[in-house]
Amino acid sequence: MSVSQTAFTAGLLDATQAAPEGLVNPDGTPATKRYDVYRNNVAVSLSDALEAAFPVVRKLVGEDFFRAMSGVYLRMHPPASPLMMFYGEAMPQFLTRFDPVKHLSYLPDIAKLELAMRQSYHAADADPIDANAIGAVAPTDLMGLRMTFAPSTTMIKSDHPVYGIYLSNTDTSAPKPVTQPECVLVTRPQFDPQIHAISAADATCIESLIAGQPLGVAMTNAGAELDLGALLGLLLQQSTITQLN
Amino acid sequence: MLDDRARRILPAAPGVGYKPQHYSDIINGADPLGWLEVHAENYMGAGGRPIAQLRHLSERFPISVHGVGLSIGAEGDLDPDHLSRLKHLVEWLNPASFSEHLAWSTHDSHFLNDLLPLPYTEATLARVCAHIDQVQTTLGRQMLLENPSSYLAFAESTMEETAFLAEVVKRTGCGLLLDVNNVFVSATNLKTSPQEYIDAFPLAAVGEIHLGGHDEDMDETGAPLLIDSHGAAVVDPVWALLDYTLARSGPKPLLVEWDTDVPEWPVLAAEIARAHQALDAVPA
Numbered sequence: 182m183s184v185s186q187t188a189f190t191a192g193l194l195d196a197t198q199a200a201p202e203g204l205v206n207p208d209g210t211p212a213t214k215r216y217d218v219y220r221n222n223v224a225v226s227l228s229d230a231l232e233a234a235f236p237v238v239r240k241l242v243g244e245d246f247f248r249a250m251s252g253v254y255l256r257m258h259p260p261a262s263p264l265m266m267f268y269g270e271a272m273p274q275f276l277t278r279f280d281p282v283k284h285l286s287y288l289p290d291i292a293k294l295e296l297a298m299r300q301s302y303h304a305a306d307a308d309p310i311d312a313n314a315i316g317a318v319a320p321t322d323l324m325g326l327r328m329t330f331a332p333s334t335t336m337i338k339s340d341h342p343v344y345g346i347y348l349s350n351t352d353t354s355a356p357k358p359v360t361q362p363e364c365v366l367v368t369r370p371q372f373d374p375q376i377h378a379i380s381a382a383d384a385t386c387i388e389s390l391i392a393g394q395p396l397g398v399a400m401t402n403a404g405a406e407l408d409l410g411a412l413l414g415l416l417l418q419q420s421t422i423t424q425l426n
Numbered sequence: 427m428l429d430d431r432a433r434r435i436l437p438a439a440p441g442v443g444y445k446p447q448h449y450s451d452i453i454n455g456a457d458p459l460g461w462l463e464v465h466a467e468n469y470m471g472a473g474g475r476p477i478a479q480l481r482h483l484s485e486r487f488p489i490s491v492h493g494v495g496l497s498i499g500a501e502g503d504l505d506p507d508h509l510s511r512l513k514h515l516v517e518w519l520n521p522a523s524f525s526e527h528l529a530w531s532t533h534d535s536h537f538l539n540d541l542l543p544l545p546y547t548e549a550t551l552a553r554v555c556a557h558i559d560q561v562q563t564t565l566g567r568q569m570l571l572e573n574p575s576s577y578l579a580f581a582e583s584t585m586e587e588t589a590f591l592a593e594v595v596k597r598t599g600c601g602l603l604l605d606v607n608n609v610f611v612s613a614t615n616l617k618t619s620p621q622e623y624i625d626a627f628p629l630a631a632v633g634e635i636h637l638g639g640h641d642e643d644m645d646e647t648g649a650p651l652l653i654d655s656h657g658a659a660v661v662d663p664v665w666a667l668l669d670y671t672l673a674r675s676g677p678k679p680l681l682v683e684w685d686t687d688v689p690e691w692p693v694l695a696a697e698i699a700r701a702h703q704a705l706d707a708v709p710a
Contacts, residue, residue, distance in 0.1 A: 263495025
């Protein structure tokens with residue numbers, strides 16, 4: 182009796198399936214409990230990876246609930262690659278559809294933020310431009326200026342106070358979140374991703390710039406509430422801009 | 427700084443499985459440490475701290491790259507994306523050694539994050555050898571293949587694990603990574619003799635020895651069932667099996683592995699000191 186890897190795999194993620202025939206104990210009897218070692222290893226190692234990946238989501242729903250939810254997630258979305266550092270990419274979409282947490286409407290965006298920070302942590306290194314480089318651009322060229330951003334820079338636009346919720350769950354001295362839409366900029370000046378609450382106008386401006394539009398267009402898209410000086414200061418100070426074109 | 431030649435060789439000295447929380451202990455440490463081992467998959471990101479740390483460590487220590495996700499025993503083809511990520515890592519790092527497991531972990535493009543077992547048959551032997559050929563050709567270097575921890579056996583197996591590994595070495599020219607804790611775990615679980623396993627093992631092909639801890643459980647018949655957890659200290663019978671092995675193999679690079687519930691550095695330093703003693707006791 183030969184045990185195919187299809188048969189071996191089927192029971193790993195489905196506890197209702199019996200251990201495949203052809204796996205044996207030292208005395209030749211069917212290896213039921215011994216097969217369970219592999220079942221357990223797979224579920225525990227994937228749950229551990231999700232726990233490490235989404236500490237704030239876990240804190241918000243509680244450890245026991247998160248563990249149970251991970252059991253559902255890992256069976257629906259087993260990893261597609263051996264790079265466990267990126268496991269959990271489908272978590273935001275999963276959370277929008279998982280009934281028991283549907284009432285926590287901010288949860289998918291918190292997962293999105295945790296994913297973005299992890300991706301930023303592992304993103305490619307890129308040398309930032311000199312802090313004075315924008316000041317050196319001729320005023321007549323400024324509106325046509327395009328910028329390239331470090332791969333570690335990302336933005337999350339949310340209908341929920343994602344920044345406030347994230348902060349109040351990672352920093353005990355942080356104020357309570359206020360119910361409002363929030364945008365978060367993720368940067369990585371050196372090795373540790375940083376998060377910044379930015380206005381909707383700032384977010385629109387950055388979004389346009391990341392999409393490759395010139396500064397003039399990005400400013401128009403952002404509207405009157407944009408504080409360009411403060412925003413450029415932040416982007417330069419956080420080493421996010423790697424090239425001016 | 428190590429010179430280029432020293433970086434290319436794993437010395438017959440104790441090394442440790444690198445964990446980022448021990449970075450400053452290792453960089454500033456006074457403990458004699460011959461080399462470091464890293465899991466390949468943890469260094470396949472594009473940049474950031476992991477890559478910077480590894481680059482820095484590789485200037486100070488010979489590095490062994492140990493893969494946990496290539497799925498060499500898979501029925502399907504090796505994942506070409508993963509193989510090219512591995513090639514990229516091995517090219518820029520140029521480590522002293524690359525090793526992987528006699529196991530599979532990917533099926534139907536799902537990665538199961540565990541080292542799953544293989545029956546020892548002519549068919550699996552041919553497949554494993556073809557995959558090792560592909561890896562060695564892609565990387566342009568010899569790899570080491572590690573013996574697994576077994577919890578069960580396949581009724582269909584037609585050869586012993588040691589004979590299977592010896593044949594893999596003969597057909598592919600790869601080397602072996604001998605994990606003595608895995609030998610002890612498998613022998614206990616399958617009720618065989620760990621010393622007889624070592625006696626039958628092709629020791630001349632061994633490029634590295636692993637030491638690690640395991641957990642204890644029992645199966646439905648009440649028989650002991652050891653789980654290879656890499657989350658505990660090496661037990662005395664495994665140290666004794668190491669002595670038994672070294673007396674036959676001569677000195678080898680020894681690795682202390684501790685991957686889960688990772689302790690503070692002094693706990694690992696004590697294991698490393700004990701590995702030193704084991705090597706010192708080997709007759710020259």
